[in-house]
Amino acid sequence: xxxxxxxxxxWEGDLIGGSGKTLAASGALPEVEVTWKARTTRPSEKTSxxxxxxAAHASCYSMALANGLAEAGSPPERLTTTATVTFVPGEGxxxxxxxxxxxxxxxxxxxxxxxTKVAGEECPISQALKGNVDISVSATLEG
Numbered sequence: 001x002x003x004x005x006x007x008x009x010x011w012e013g014d015l016i017g018g019s020g021k022t023l024a025a026s027g028a029l030p031e032v033e034v035t036w037k038a039r040t041t042r043p044s045e046k047t048s049x050x051x052x053x054x055a056a057h058a059s060c061y062s063m064a065l066a067n068g069l070a071e072a073g074s075p076p077e078r079l080t081t082t083a084t085v086t087f088v089p090g091e092g093x094x095x096x097x098x099x100x101x102x103x104x105x106x107x108x109x110x111x112x113x114x115x116t117k118v119a120g121e122e123c124p125i126s127q128a129l130k131g132n133v134d135i136s137v138s139a140t141l142e143g
Contacts (some may be wrong), residue, residue, distance in 0.1 A: 009034065022052070040089060050085040050093060057096050057125045058083035061137075064126075065119035069104060072115065077103040078142075095134040103142045112141040 011020035015036050023031040038046035058081040069076050081100040088094050098120075102112060116139040120126050126135055 022047070039087060048087070050087040053093065053125075054083040054085040054096065057085070057098065057123075057129070060125035061098055061100070061119055061123045064123040065100065065102070065115060068115050068118050068122060069102075069107070072111075074104050074107045074111070074115075077105060079103075093133050095136070096129060098135070098137045099140075100137065101140045101142055107141065109141045113139055 006025040007022055008025070009020045009022040011034075012018055019033055019035045021031050022034055023029075032047045033045070034048060035046055039048040039050065042048075061083070062079045062081045065079055065081075066076055079100060079102045081098055084097045084099075085093060086095045086097075100116060104112060116137050120135065120137055129135060
């Protein structure tokens, strides 16, 4: 069974002075404005493709980790994953650094660390980025 997701961006103007609006087809996210300035200087209330990629990577990784932990008999109580995507103008997306904190009752730190490694292999967004973007994971098991 396959699943398709889509979003549409309408862009007006050139790269530097122009702007666009992006809307996810599902309607689950509000329409967001994207601009070159948002990509390079991070003004508030506007986004960038890299911020959207970070959101996708963080949510995908969290799902993969939650699934792996549950399948191993240690379902998480809570996972908090932050993805930080680095974009260099003229060079592209260089890295996605994941920081994950998990509250998993009864799980030892070594088992959590191993699960975070497996999640990196299982996450479809990580798979799509692999070989093109440096990916790192920093994991903390909360007490």
